[in-house]
Amino acid sequence: MQRIPFLFLLLFTNVLMAQTDIGNNLVKDKFLKYFELPRETVFLHTNKSTYITNEEIWFKGYVYDRHNSKPFQQSSAIHLGLYNHEGNQLKTYHFRAKDGFFKGNIEVDSVFASGTYYLRASTNWMKNFKEDDSYLQKIVILNEEPLKKPVAATGYDIQFLPEGGNFIVDAPNVMGVKVTDSNGYGVRIVEGSIFDMNNAQVARFSTSIFGLGKFNFNPKAGMAYVAKLKFSDGSMQTVEIQKAENKGVSFSVKNVDKDRLIISLTTNNATKESIQEEPFYLLIHRDGHANRIPVTFPKNKLFVSKILNKDILSKGMNILTLFDANGKPIAERLVFNYADLLDGKLNVNKLVVEGDSIKIQLKLQEPFNDLHNLSVSVLPGKTMSYNQQNSIYSAFYLKPYVRGFIENPSYYFKNVTAKKENNLDLLLMTQGWSKYDWNDIFKGPPNQFYEFENGIDLEGTINSRDISSTNKLLVSFPDDRSTYLDILDNRFLIQKYFPVKGEVLNFALISDNKKLTQPNIDLNIRLGVIPTRINTVRKEKVERIVADTAKEVAVPDLVYADNTISLNEVTVVDNKIKKTVENNVFIPKYLKGKMTEVTEDIEFNFPLISDIIRSRGYYVREELSFGSTDRVIIRTRTVQSFDSKRSMPVPVIYLDNVRLTTFDLLYRMPTNEVESFLIDKTGAGEGVRGSAGVIRIYTRRRPRDYDAQFGKDVNVLNYKLKEGFEPVKKFYTPKYNSYLSDEFENFGTIHWAPELKMNENGIATFKILNTLQRDIIFYIEGMNANGNLISSEQSLIIE
Template sequence: VKDKFLNYFELPRESVFLHTNKTTYIVNEEVWLKGYVYNRHLQKPFHQTTTVHVGLFNAKGENFKNYHFKAKDGYFKGNIVVDSMLVSGEYYLRSSTNWMKNFKEDDSHIQKITILNEKPLKKESAVSDYDIQFLPEGGNLIEGTPSTMGVKVTDGNGYGVRIIEGSVFDDDNAQVARFYTSIFGLGKFNFIPKVGKNYIAKLEFSDGNVQTVTLQKPMKKGVAFGVKHIDDDRFIITLTTNETTKEITDNQQFYLLVHKDGHANRIPLAFPKNSLFVSKVLNKEVLNKGMNILTLFNSDGKPIAERLIFNYADLFDAKLEVSKLALETDSLKIQVKLLDTDVVQQNLSVSVLPGNTISHNQKNSIYSTFYLKPYIKGFIENPKYYFEDITTKKQNELDLLLMTQGWSRYDWNDIFRGPPNQFYEFENGIDLEGTLYGQEVSSNDKLLVSYPDNRSRYLDILDNKFLIPKYFPEKGDMLEFTLINNKTLRKPTVGINMVTAELPEKLNQIWNEKVIPKPEDFNENIKMSGLISADNTINLNEVTVVEERMKTTVENNVFIPKYLKG
């Protein structure tokens, strides 16, 4: 298992964070931005990336326009003019690289912005429908076994809802648990699902609405997996089971893999004889900085439970002190002081706005983008919240979020199938494909191109086509072409296309708050029904093979009639 895991993460994964100067713009304004490309394996800037693509999408997820930025040493910067043709509404900036296309998991960064035109912005209508989910810690709810049950309550727009009170009753109408939810609609409670009993939950909302939900039936066999933080340095993991499972798994060894981005620690676990419970206190030194995925395997090497936990230790290693020095007419003098003297160099971006502005409502931060979102499948309502003014309360709230997330976004079925193929390379510049129009070109002709820095070079011509490979064109650059034949110079008619990585025309993941994950998504990648398999078989999800039609230059050629393009 560990070898397959290490092979799956052998190719380094990168994340991009886009820092925009604000989040609400009026048409004809400019989005000023700086981007950070991060190597999650090395926890350093990703130096190999030289080209980052930023696409602008509307609220329906449809692409409006693509922009391309040159990155150096893991950073890029620039600006985008807000087109006057855009109607008022919500838009999304998607930042990605060609290298990211090697992986099934989408590591692109989605930044939501609001654009205002002459027409007012449509207000989001209030929705009274509720989505209520009950999610057992680790993914397993077992008969007769003490369990921690997570609760997730959202409205029709996908935002968390705080309830007045929730209660759980068995079919004898006896109350077995009470719970509440946070501002993000998350809560939890402990209870023991008894054999043969059914359970319902009643939730009371602030609008007087009362909802009744039937809890899922517990499994007859399996292992419940729990994690609790003891203090800043230690945490405890617990495995609990019932008699039915113990008879089958007696004397079997379990393994816990603590992992993240190709880093892993393997810890053996076993139930003591005649015991349905095992616990182990672990020092947080076994954890990685930030996110950690704890996967429990049975003796056959099959993953049977998973839990995400977060390690805040050493996360904020470089601290800044920002202070206002003086206000001089229309200028503000600000001092930025680096408090950590061991760190020699930092790369910063600063946005300065009026203190009472309503144009900045950023929900992401560089911490949430690099340390939290790459490992979670579902939508996070306000990722930035968990990394500002850290308190014990916020740490507990983040742990509650992770508990109700279930399995991480990395599907073990994919890991067992083998590592991703390296089909896509790091782009080193952009290819420019050119065409000469309106004239015959002989084999004796030569095409000379002159660059903005006064360099010149000859280009090969084939069927009136030529290529300028791996070039970094900048906005406003002028390329001058000269056609040379028998010592005569001619100015040719030239058309040029930029050849970039194929970019999506529509967003296809959970990019919009209104997309609510289904309850079955919580534990979709590993089904626990086959805890003990007689033939040691791993049941894989159903696979659908689809064909992706190759897009060719024919579709974009204006000189070919529509009826011939097929």
């Protein structure tokens, strides 16, 4: 046997180590550059998840800096889109954030049909990155129509997912199992077994409530395997196990105890001959933070392990990526560290009953140095209207790093037990690689095409030919500030402003002789672009409200449409008494309580009356079509007859009490010409001809701003902004028909406190309306300046 000179071996080893160092440094450099730009995450805490007509969707928003684990200070504009169950955009909203927090509300009016909707929150900065960091919140709205029962899922999807991503022959592997229904939700099986081609059982497993499980498996070369699963309904299903690779490295992670974990690498003889003693290394990383740990197979060994102290892990999520000697990622595993994560525990106490209100105290068990900013939703103890799938913990610590769907992510952070920790580890093991693709990381850092929005530029044009550059434009703001603007080519610019929808800016043109004249201007407000469509979404595993329940509970009649109740610190913002409708002598008395008055928000979001009709589920076409003399066609979308001519019947439509025989009068009719409307899909009072519903429209008798036109300064233009940030309103308690009904216990709102701040002792007090409920539940989310989080669900018995 020929002997290899020692000097050659030494030189080869040094070259190999140098190449490894170059590869390691390249990976580290690429990784750090990819995360140089900070990443932010948004969480919406809505006061409920199921709403009824005449309520408001109240919410508090939290913006989190994942690199520094603190509130994200830079973003000051949050863009919100409202989407239907198909993912089509219905409305857009813009909210101003400050110091990592924002709040707002959205009115639930009769325009919304019963069904599932989605709120999507994002920022302009997020568009710099390939990874989608927007936040999606599902809500349910109940109107006159009950929700349809969900269709039961049929069929199963069964996947076998090796831990770390590698499945190799003749080596111990840890195999994950994922069993879901056709809607993508987990299915617990009674029993699962693995058999080889000789029908010998080689492994057994079961799954959690989310359809996840794992088992140890050592596949043999040349052997095929099948899995046999037994479901709770007694059915059986057999599936083939994917073929194992001939070469590779198996990578697994396991907890030793609460302070330590063990990482293990396993391979086979064929692979060992190729890699010899080549060095591997493990990168433990997240959001630009990283630790590198060398790992090498000992000579003539197919197995190597390392015990790591959990102090090396970050709080929350950690991504463990295994690299070979050339700096190529070959396996990855997500690991969650619960240590020091759930310290924000608090108690809720009743202090005193004061007339129609109850004074409540929240107290942290172990106060932090920095004061917490909390949002608190107070609901009846038997509520069916709060079904939040996310908490601030899952939104900030879990969802940003997982590539796939997570069923009920908040489950892993409520009353955490060893079983829940194991279930989360199963989830992460079966998710495979993280959201971040190493191919993208190696290509280079993301480009910074989008900036943080610290205010918005308003671009204006003066529509006049006799404007010179020596003229000035005086603008006055609602806070009594005024400033002079330069004019260049009839254009002007208001920089870094936070325009509020509905507010009035006053403009006056100052000529060379210092005289004031009223300008004719146009303003262009460029708010953040919100996608017109999103990918929704999965069908529901279980609907909270089904058709039979909705009929049994008279949900739409729960709230008065024309009144509100306020406590000492609660301000009534909108007077909802529809005086215009009540004073309209042309509307019959029996209809006045059912009419929807056209507000400025409705005008803005539905510019044409046909847009409103279309939003309620009707097919609307506004153009001449072949073979038709009608310019406007309105029909139902529901097939009601086998006769093709009558398969899509038309509704009965009245315009100012005159029944329309043709709908052409509605052609491109502006909504601002309409005072009120009623869309009754039951067709009540119309007999057989009302099978497609009845629509009543009453036009406006005089312009909305008629009274505002008198007494205004003829030299000043009062410009009302139709676009901008949403005005911030104070919470008001809706006036319910009864606080002792089943309807209120199921769907009512007691209180919403979006900005509850704790003192230096970790105590906050506030008042809630005394609705005579014995059982009350508090849903609490919060964050302080150091990024410490709170998520708590507390019950209180009122004696």
